[in-house]
Amino acid sequence: MEELYHVTGTLNEGFVGQISYTVCLEHTYNELDIEFTFDKQHYAVITDELKEEMKSLVEKEYGITSSSDEEITRVIQNDMKTEIHTLASLNDTFIGCVHRQLTTRHMYFTPQTATEGCIVQPCLEGVLKVTLLVFNVIQNDTHYQLTVSAGGRRTACTND
Secondary structure (H helix, E strand, C coil), X not given: CEEEEEEEEEECCCCCEEEEEEEEEEXXXXXXXXXXXXXXXXXXXXXXXXXXXXXXXXXXXXXXXXXXXXXXXXXXXHCCCCEEEEEEEECCEEEEEECCCCCEXXXXXXXXXXXXXXCCCCXXXXXXXXXEEEEECCCCCEEXXXXXXXXXXXXXXXXX
C-alpha cells in the first residue's frame, strides 16, 4: 500500500472537540487503510500530587470527601483515560466510525470487506474526510498520528 497522507499532532489536557482532515484520493483504489494512533491514554505514574488533585476535584465537583487513597488510585488507573475515536466519510457519505478503547486502530475498506464499524466500499475514490472525535485528554503533550494509505489502483469504479 502507498502512503497518501500522514499528519501528527499534539493535544493538551482538557481538550474536547473534533479535528478533521480532508484527503483527495487522486486515483481509484481497491483498498484503503486509515490508521490512527495516540499515546498517554492512561497515567503511567500515579503520584501523591495527582491523587490529591483528584481528591480535591471530586470533592469540589461532587461533594464527596471520603475517598481512600486506594479508591482514588483505582479510579485513576482504571477509569480515567484519554478517549479519541475516528470517523470517516467518502464524498460526504458516512463510511465508518471506530469507537474502541485502543491507542492504535485501523479502518480498512475494500469492495468486499471492511473493519467492524465500517461499511464496505465498492468504489474507493474521491474526497476522504477523517474526523478525530476527542472526548477527553487527561495529560498535556498527548501525541497522535493519522496515516491514510491505499493500494491496488484501478482505472475506474465498476459494478463488480
